Amino acid sequence: MAYIKIDKEKCKGCLLCMTNCPKGLIIQDEEINIKGVRAVSFKNNSECTGCAFCALMCPDVCIEVYK
Amino acid sequence: MKITNKTSSTNQTSKALRKVFSLPASMRDVAMHYCSGCGHGIIHRLICEVIDELEIREKTIGVAPVGCAVLAYDYWNFDTTEASHGRPPAVATGIKRILPERIVFTYQGDGDLAAIGTAEIIHTANRGENITVIFVNNAVYGMTGGQMAPTTILGQKTETTPWGRDAQRDGFPLKISEMLALLSGVVYVERTAVNNAKNVLLTKKAIKKAFLNQIENKGFSLVEILSPCPTYWRMSPVEAVKWIETEMVKYYPLGVIKG
Known part of the structure; x- marks a missing residue:
């Protein structure tokens, strides 16, 4: 049981977190954030293991992991 | 923290986690100026994590380069100074010799370290100065608009090599880490990505090992980090990290080179 928090206003939409999530729990938003990019969201369906691969790959340190 | 009111997910069991x-x-906690998918952000964070873990924040002095990371001092919450283009090893030498109890590191890109600053890095390494060098290799000049760097690999397209780097015309990519590893003053060189x-x-x-070497007074340590530049590689960030794996590591193999 774990989850992540994404700071959407800092997100630049590189999608490295999305491609590194082993469970595919991160998806790209349809709407844009204040930077004008499509940020990402966390699908909170309790499959998250808190491996932090997303946070390790995030170049803008937008992700906090809770475990 | 103020982050919580603008985050995306909520969880009822959050208090337990x-x-x-x-x-x-x-x-x-500021937004960085780097492009989407740039490796500098990851490397900045790793340096900060290591400094926190070693509890050396109060005595660390960083030396920022000229290049995309020129504004690194805006993101680091410890003492940082700025050097002329290519001269961070010379500035770090001065700081370390005057303040030997401080932990001094330089953060340099490939244009800074392997092009204009080649003389400084070679002589600093050869003197065996007790400093740590973080060398970020993205195989291109990022800040000036994506021109060919000494580290650009053969066949790679840049602004100044639009048909790909040709060894006959442009010379071979510079393996500066292997070169520095030959010097007697160097104790540790590793290439990672x-x-x-x-x-x-x-x-x-x-x-962490490079910082520990300095704390233990062992001498000069350098970590070369292969880092993506999606903007000037003309790729998406996801393609760029794949390109490191498929193309870049062929010429720049990962692993410990010395030490």
């Missing part, structure tokens, strides 16, 4: 990953204390989660952890380990 412990925060296991967040912004390191040595890093400022930030293209996936495993390599990010290995990079952190290498940075």
